[in-house]
Amino acid sequence: MAEGQRKGHMDLTILLQTVLAGVLVGGLYGLIGMGMAINFGVLRIINLAQGELLMVGMYVCYWVFTLWGLDPLLSPVVTIPFLFVLGVVIHRFLLTPLIRARALPENQILLTVGVGLVLTNAALLAFTSNYRTITTSYSASLITLGSIAVSLPAVLAFGIAMLVSSALWLFLMKTDLGKCIRATAQDPDAALLMGVNVERISVITFGIGAALEGAAGSLLVLVYYLFPALGGIFTLKAFIVVVLGGLGSTLGALLGGIVLGLAESLGAVFVSTGYKDAIGFIVFVLMLIFRPAGLVGKARM
Amino acid sequence: MGWMLDVRKLSKVFGGLPALVNVDFGIAPGEIVGLIGPNGAGKTTLFNVITGVFRPTSGEILFEGKNLVGLKPHDICRLGITRTFQVVKPLPKMTVLENVMVGAFARVGTKEEAREIALRELEFTGLLPKRDALARSLTLADRKLLELTRAVATRPKLILLDEVVAGLNPTETEETITLIQRLPERGIAAVAGVEHVMRVIMTISHRIVVLNYGRKIAQGSPEEVGHNPEVIEAYLGEAYAETS
């Protein structure tokens, strides 16, 4: 609760601390948003099960930690392939038939809603609605810089999120597969003419989009608690991040994530914690009004 | 001059790349103008700017003395300019009749009136026998015809036809051309945009405007334009006289 706060007494330390915390969590939001952005780039639809994939990633991370003691920081070696396969399966068996049948984009989005509901409720059946957290040896550690203290897990999560983002960027820029993905995102018809197997690329991209949520899930577990319904919350956050960054832009998503993280963190301190998530919405609406093409994109309607 | 549509110094730049540069031209009531230009010359862009899809970077578009710049496509349709699309845009899950009724509703308010207009225009273009077919089930030629019917049903004074005959076989081309030639008797002027200099367009057009790289490089009667060295150059020896 924000009761004891005296507005007049905000000093620089609190401001810095808040900004830092916002940037750190924003990096994670960015990673989560990148999964949605890369999917949007190729599929041209918003995957509304994106947050649910993240939730699955978090549960996978939770269980490999609880059962085998695998440290969350190492768990991406499990969560990334697991989610990749899950993404490929979802696309191959559910989305591909729709795309082949030239279903309306709305129907494709609705399908992802259905997938999200199934994932959430399957998790509810399997793991109950209990909140879970992971406690590692470093969970409670703090890093202090002068008078500012930040939690070590948050810093580690941010660092790894940046690593994964850079890896994704290199992959998209330097590898043939990455180039095919970018070509498909730019113009599927042209890519098809150039001999790109657009359908295969679409499936793989969806897998990558899901794998990014796997990585993000492994990291989010360090700083957040885990429950089945969390997917919906993060789908919405991912969407806001993606709009902030400009639909479909992966680098934009990273920037969008940091902006959202900052807005939430500043809002929680200077307005009220209860309204933290509402602030994201306000930022989002302002974007829609003034810069619908995203923070870095050229405004075009 | 008695231009109905008067385009003055029109320019459109897409992110630094000019698609139209200081284009000037006019259209008189009931006139048929051929707008020719090679791939990427700016024909579609010109139509998009005139019909309000894009705002011009600079220049004026006067229609019956009114400046169209800043108006939305639907405003411009109501003022009397409509168009067809290079990539046809039928309303796929509606029938042919319903498609044309949508056009007719631009001028009337009730279903009965719209239906009456639509049936009349379907008769005019010869699509009447297919009125109950779903638009998505039509052949390309029929879809193009449907777009033209729908456009006529909005009671325009000017129709902009984007790539009227692209993808049509010689018979279908002939039929379309005949139809366009009949537009002036309905009080409708037309701009027929085509990529190739085709004899058919040369024969029906009162006047030809040639675009290349976004600039108007020639205009005049079909003969004048046909012998203009710059035009021949633009088509790199592609003989304009190529049959249909």
Place this chain on the structure above:
Amino acid sequence: MAARGGKGWRWGGAVLGVAVLLGFPIVVSDVYLQHLAIFFLLWVTLGTSWNLLGGYAGQISFGHAAFFGMGAYTSSLLFAKLGFPPWPGMLLGGVAGILLALPMGHICFRLRGPFFALSMLALSEFLRLVTLNWRDLTEGAVGILLPPFFISKLPYYYIALALAAATMLATWFLVDSKVGFYLLAIREDQDAAEALGIDTTWYKLVALMVSAFFSAMAGSYYANYMAYIDPPIVFSIVDISIAMILVAVLGGMGTLWGPVVGALVIVTLSEAFRAYFAAAHLIVYGVLIIVVIVFMPEGIVGSLAARGPRWLRPRVATDAPGASQG
């Protein structure tokens, strides 16, 4: 055409239908069944109002709970704070829905792409958070308790019936007019619609306002009937927003009767499965969405109608009498 022979059946069916609907709660005195019938009617209202916007105009909303909750809170607060009578309050609830729809439509309908669909989702989440946190006004998570207005379910039933009928009549009236043609044209191709003189932003806004009005009225009704609301219930993404979509999609988007069939299926199924899956009964919704989208994208009514009578087909019926060769 067969329409002439079908006409007598249609009138007969209509009279029978009205008689069944009016007589139901008198003949069936089981309170639980009456309750289910009321929920069925509520879902007809919600599914139909979503369908006008999503099915006919093609503007999919993932957050219609925003309107539902807005209606529920408006009439409940008017009663709790000002003593404003709750049934007329329903109308004001509907108006509040329109007031919410205006800025949303204004901002989102200019933009192409998934903005509207997801902005609605964001809006309903925003309202949930605001009602949860603005405790001075809304009592926050405690919710608002209203006194029950009637002992018997009969008056509730007839009000729900009137609301459902009004929503369907409004939809039918709109869809059967120029507006209906315009909404379908917008759904089918926006650029073509604009070129044909349709102010697409305005007509989308009209559909949104009508849809919001009835959804919000349904929210007010829900509050009055259940005599209790709290933010997670009335702004629920799954139980309201997605369920509304499901009702329309399952029954058949862009058909008048689709949401009726959809509501019947949903109310029956969710009652049946609540016992098996408890809190996770929504898994059934998820599976249903997937199955319908993959195997029956036109919905139940849409698929049947493709083989059935012409007037059922998922588009505006234009077979007015006097059609040449009709």
